[in-house]
Amino acid sequence: MKKISVLSLVCASFLMANNSEIYQKALEYEAKGDYKSAMLEYKKLATKVVVPQNTIAKDESFFDASSQNTEPTSTQNAQTLYTKDTKSSSKKSLYPKAKEENPQWLYMYEPTYIGWAYDFNDKDGRNGKGRKNDELKFQLSFQKPLFDDLIGLDETWSIAYTQTSFWQIREDSAPFRTSSYQPELFVTIPTEGFFDYVRFGFNHESNGKDGMESRSWNRVYASTTFDINDFRITPRIWHSFTFDKDNEDIRQYMGYGDVKFAYDIGRHHLTAMWRNNLRFDSNNRGALELNYYFPLFNTGLHGFLQYFTGYGESLDDYNKHVDKIMLGIAFYQE
Numbered sequence: 001m002k003k004i005s006v007l008s009l010v011c012a013s014f015l016m017a018n019n020s021e022i023y024q025k026a027l028e029y030e031a032k033g034d035y036k037s038a039m040l041e042y043k044k045l046a047t048k049v050v051v052p053q054n055t056i057a058k059d060e061s062f063f064d065a066s067s068q069n070t071e072p073t074s075t076q077n078a079q080t081l082y083t084k085d086t087k088s089s090s091k092k093s094l095y096p097k098a099k100e101e102n103p104q105w106l107y108m109y110e111p112t113y114i115g116w117a118y119d120f121n122d123k124d125g126r127n128g129k130g131r132k133n134d135e136l137k138f139q140l141s142f143q144k145p146l147f148d149d150l151i152g153l154d155e156t157w158s159i160a161y162t163q164t165s166f167w168q169i170r171e172d173s174a175p176f177r178t179s180s181y182q183p184e185l186f187v188t189i190p191t192e193g194f195f196d197y198v199r200f201g202f203n204h205e206s207n208g209k210d211g212m213e214s215r216s217w218n219r220v221y222a223s224t225t226f227d228i229n230d231f232r233i234t235p236r237i238w239h240s241f242t243f244d245k246d247n248e249d250i251r252q253y254m255g256y257g258d259v260k261f262a263y264d265i266g267r268h269h270l271t272a273m274w275r276n277n278l279r280f281d282s283n284n285r286g287a288l289e290l291n292y293y294f295p296l297f298n299t300g301l302h303g304f305l306q307y308f309t310g311y312g313e314s315l316d317d318y319n320k321h322v323d324k325i326m327l328g329i330a331f332y333q334e
């Protein structure tokens with residue numbers, strides 16, 4: 001291998017007519033038997049011509065160690081930057097930024113879906129309104145990034161809106177039983193290491209009614225997300241305040257945070273949400289939601305199967321236990 005490398009360098013030197021002095025000097029060293037000094041001159045020529053990389057000797061001890069260039073080449077620098085950018089972009093891809101190359105007007109936020117839902121609990125005996133156990137449930141949710149890097153942390157400031165509605169389509173006049181409206185403002189800050197980002201936000205939720213039927217509350221929250229093998233985990237904690245007078249005890253049922261889980265198998269997606277008030281006595285309350293998204297041929301849509309048990313599926317039902325299963329169609333951002 002060394003002979004091939006030397007031959008390559010010598011041949012390269014003949015292509016450098018304007019460097020004949022260096023070549024002649026190398027020949028003189030070679031004639032005197034000083035092959036080490038000759039090789040150093042040949043190396044000078046090699047840096048001034050294009051030499052295929054696979055012909056360069058890997059045994060650097062053949063040359064004087066003091067003459068070796070230890071600085072990374074431009075190719076190495078490019079590879080390093082590419083690796084860093086790839087890692088950085090993989091984290092940023094978890095949420096949209098305001099200054100993207102081809103920004104969308106709106107982005108998905110919480111899942112958007114519509115489906116047929118059935119509650120196994122007795123609705124007639126519980127609230128006396130005579131509503132059906134089955135109903136159409138749908139959710140619309142989107143976000144809009146507004147600004148990037150206002151405070152120098154590469155952060156993104158966003159607004160979001162989520163609406164969840166329960167439609168008693170089999171009742172006379174097909175009324176909407178209830179809806180929950182959630183405007184939101186939050187800032188997302190990318191991080192290095194174990195966590196992908198941290199997020200701080202404000203959320204208001206209301207059922208849009210007034211009088212004795214009004215329900216509303218406000219929350220400030222902090223959340224993050226990270227991966228353990230193929231599982232994505234998103235914990236969130238919140239502080240709630242300014243309650244409607246008819247749901248002042250909502251903390252007893254909705255607690256102080258939740259945890260979401262996600263696991264992808266190709267185009268099949270499993271998600272879960274767990275929430276609990278962490279009162280480990282007779283007043284323990286919480287909720288569990290399980291979701292399975294599966295592709296519907298090549299339509300770009302997903303079939304959607306959901307099971308919910310516990311409190312707080314809707315704001316009107318924050319203090320009522322629900323055992324509900326739903327089948328429908330969802331838009332799932334892959």
